[in-house]
């Protein structure tokens with residue numbers, strides 16, 4: 001326990017706004033698992049962020065619980081890391097309010113994701129969608145996180161978080177650790193593209209191009225057999241001219257642990273009719289134990305409950321320490 005205090009802290013979260021995908025696994029969760037020994041990790045299911053766009057309540061509840069089961073099945077370990085649900089720790093909303101008073105309207109207006117999402121949901125541009133990055137800053141700063149593993153699309157939000165923290169520290173003296181985005185290397189499978197349109201990131205909003213962690217083998221195989229490639233026949237990595245094949249190679253390497261050279265050599269002289277199902281098989285074997293373990297855990301609700309309750313208690317203790325400090329600094333009367 002004592003040397004754990006010297007470990008750097010990591011915080012990250014995924015919204016339960018859709019099912020976890022092969023992209024979430026290769027781009028995020030796999031790295032989270034690997035960071036558990038070296039860092040003091042806090043991993044969250046950010047359900048409060050999910051309601052910035054309309055959700056069906058029953059689906060949201062089910063997906064949040066499935067997400068926890070899948071976190072565990074992927075190897076996130078509640079003995080090593082804090083795993084919890086954002087809405088169970090009210091300090092997130094409380095610090096979110098305070099930080100909103102240290103964030104400029106103009107800063108939030110410049111967020112690329114806000115501009116995109118407010119176009120997509122033009123009939124429902126809520127204040128929550130606008131202040132979403134402030135809640136995300138609260139998530140990170142409550143735990144005094146040093147590193148925030150996220151995809152490239154979240155870099156701007158982590159930068160804003162850092163600006164808010166720096167501003168607060170400047171006004172009131174050191175309060176928050178300044179976090180850094182930790183963006184995994186793309187050549188390690190960090191950016192999985194859609195199987196249907198390999199120029200876009202694999203996304204839960206594009207079901208055919210997207211493999212879900214819980215997809216059964218025959219569905220996975222069907223999606224890989226239909227994956228978009230090109231009119232050549234050679235299996236080689238060339239991101240510019242062969243984005244589909246390059247994406248499949250990246251996935252194959254991430255799933256099997258082989259290097260690109262090894263993979264290219266293995267398929268030399270073979271066409272896509274051999275290559276695509278081989279990638280499908282590799283992914284099926286990668287996901288099989290995860291799917292089976294997650295399904296088993298979903299039948300053990302009592303265990304899942306004990307994990308998220310314990311996680312919320314541990315998270316709440318860390319979060320409250322930061323929030324107390326913030327209350328003192330801004331001038332609230334101690335309770």
Ligand code: TRP
Pocket residue numbers: 011012013014015046049135136139140148149150154
């Ligand atoms: N906004 C992130 C996303 O959509 C999810 C998220 C919420 C997050 N709070 C966070 C990620 C804190 C890292 C740290 O991907």
